[in-house]
């Protein structure tokens with residue numbers, strides 16, 4: 001079989017692979033704890049369910065307009081006004097099958113072969129692969145000071161005449177760090193001057209802790225939406241815990257949305273109508289459910305930080321939001337893939353290797369699950385790695401003895 005070069009070069013999503021591994025182990029009856037998880041455990045908001053059910057009850061489930069149901073776009077206009085303090089028109093919005101497809105469609109619409117796209121490390125695993133899929137060149141910018149916050153000096157050094165776009169995700173998967181207003185202001189100013197697009201992946205913007213304020217990038221833009229460089233992607237997956245509905249959206253200038261609509265019309269025609277109805281229900285419904293989800297996750301984060309403190313030799317930066325952290329495990333191993341495999345084999349805990357996010361020697365740990373997942377998962381990791389922890393532990397109903405150190 002002759003697989004195309006581009007398809008052959010695309011790596012499997014490591015986070016989805018870990019999900020599958022955890023599922024298979026659970027199916028075999030293993031007491032797996034999933035600290036690799038990328039979705040909250042809440043039930044779908046009732047307003048989303050009712051709205052989807054009402055649509056189903058009509059029995060009239062057909063194609064929707066390619067760019068999304070007008071009523072959903074109206075809800076997104078309102079959401080943008082409320083959360084971004086920005087008035088946008090329905091013609092500035094296109095709904096896609098998850099923020100993932102939104103990002104891909106933006107890249108497909110803007111990137112010519114060999115255009116460079118700056119990706120700020122640590123980064124979401126899918127960014128470099130998506131850039132490669134549109135024949136662009138991912139250019140990774142790593143903060144040289146070892147922190148997880150990008151610096152303008154590193155970005156300015158990485159920009160070339162081929163730079164077309166910078167991908168920004170704040171609060172950030174995998175570090176949980178939210179970028180400062182000062183940095184965003186400098187970045188937007190720089191990009192407007194240089195004519196570089198900035199794609200703001202705002203998927204975690206509602207999951208910000210300790211009452212910190214998240215600022216939309218629009219606030220720093222001098223140019224208006226039609227002539228400006230800021231593109232926004234958002235969705236319902238993380239804030240509403242509605243990952244399975246696959247709804248995301250892009251806000252961009254009208255010309256871009258027009259072209260993205262043509263592109264999407266040839267790929268998926270449109271997003272599933274029942275999912276769009278569910279998204280509309282979530283966006284128009286009571287928003288206190290987002291606050292209670294955030295509070296639960298924030299509490300889990302505090303517990304995770306306490307657990308990590310108890311660990312000898314682990315350094316970690318406290319997250320500002322999301323449901324991830326990215327502790328430095330180099331005191332135990334510099335090979336995060338081997339470490340993650342070891343923890344799965346010995347302790348039945350799923351983690352994601354930092355290497356996949358451009359941060360070797362680190363592990364991405366998620367606290368999106370239950371408190372019990374966090375405390376038990378961390379106890380098992382300590383047992384497997386930290387010689388100062390007790391040598392015996394129960395994994396499920398099996399008593400395990402550490403005999404490798």
Ligand SMILES: Cc1ncc(COP(=O)(O)O)c(C=O)c1O
Nearest residue numbers: 098099100124173203235237248
């Ligand atoms: C940074 C980031 N952007 C986008 C997505 C994709 O979101 P969706 O499920 O809406 O496609 C994810 C999912 O993990 C993510 O972490």
